[in-house]
Amino acid sequence: MKKAFLIFVLAVSLTQAGCPKGAYHDAVIAEHSFKTAVGSFQKAELIEFQMGRISPEEHKVIEAQVEKIALAGQALTQALQSGATSTTVNERFGLLSQALSDLLKSGVLGIKNENSKMVLQVAIVTAQDILQNVSQFLPAGSF
Amino acid sequence: MGSAAGAIMILGDLAQLEPVAFGLVKALIDGLKGKSDAEVLAGDAADWAMIVQQAHTQAHGA
Numbered sequence: 001m002k003k004a005f006l007i008f009v010l011a012v013s014l015t016q017a018g019c020p021k022g023a024y025h026d027a028v029i030a031e032h033s034f035k036t037a038v039g040s041f042q043k044a045e046l047i048e049f050q051m052g053r054i055s056p057e058e059h060k061v062i063e064a065q066v067e068k069i070a071l072a073g074q075a076l077t078q079a080l081q082s083g084a085t086s087t088t089v090n091e092r093f094g095l096l097s098q099a100l101s102d103l104l105k106s107g108v109l110g111i112k113n114e115n116s117k118m119v120l121q122v123a124i125v126t127a128q129d130i131l132q133n134v135s136q137f138l139p140a141g142s143f
Numbered sequence: 144m145g146s147a148a149g150a151i152m153i154l155g156d157l158a159q160l161e162p163v164a165f166g167l168v169k170a171l172i173d174g175l176k177g178k179s180d181a182e183v184l185a186g187d188a189a190d191w192a193m194i195v196q197q198a199h200t201q202a203h204g205a
Contacts, residue, residue, distance in 0.1 A: 028180040035187045036170045039194055046201070060202050067198035074191040081184050 023142035024080075027089055030134055031076055034096065037127040038073060042066055044123055048116040055112070062107040062120075069099045086142040093134045100127055 045066070049059040076092035084092075104124050111117040175183060 025180055028183055029175070032174055032183050032187055033171060035190055035194075036174065039170070039190060042194055042197060063198045063201035064203070067195055067202060070191050070194040070198055074188065074195065077184055077188050077191060081181070081188070 023086060023138060026137045027086070027093075027134070027143075028080060030093070030130055031073075031080060034127055034130045035073055035077075037123065037130060038066065038069055041120065041123040041127065044119060048113075048119065053113040053116040058107070058111050061110070062103070065099070065103040065107045069096065069103060072096045072099050085140075086138045087140045090135060090138045090140075093131055093138070097128070097131045100124060100131070 042063075045054065045059070045062055048054045049056075054062070072092070072095045076089065076096060079089050079092050104121070108117060108120045108124060111120065174186060178186070
């Protein structure tokens with residue numbers, strides 16, 4: 001009876017706390033989705049540049065920002081690979097979010113061609129959506 | 144005439160965007176299919192390195 005009660009309490013505790021492996025897996029999925037979105041953004045930007053719709057100056061500014069995001073992405077991936085805490089991983093996601101905002105403000109919003117600007121803004125919103133809910137499924141101590 | 148030309152331009156833009164959108168979904172599926180978290184992260188580490196290299200080359204030259 002006592003054993004059954006302990007199992008019940010343990011099961012309820014695990015349900016309420018959330019499964020640590022689940023939170024880690026969710027973080028990996030978010031990292032992978034974000035990496036794919038950044039890669040797609042870079043491909044789309046290169047197409048717009050090669051089609052002559054983005055100037056060489058705009059292109060250089062945008063790619064310099066993409067490099068910063070990718071370096072922050074590398075740091076996130078390394079944190080996940082090295083078994084960093086969810087707090088550290090959350091901080092890495094936060095840095096990515098900041099770098100993405102910088103890309104939007106200093107790169108994409110300055111594009112003169114309205115169609116190209118719209119295309120790349122959509123790609124950034126997609127990446128922002130991936131990051132938006134990360135802090136909710138990665139509370140401190142979840143892994 | 145103006146709206147027809149505009150519609151053709153939009154269709155042209157969509158045709159160029161479609162491979163990118165298709166590529167995004169395909170890359171997500173291929174990147175996760177049957178892989179452990181460690182395998183996904185190993186692949187992503189290599190992909191990030193390529194994105195960094197490409198971005199650096201485009202922004203600053205080789």
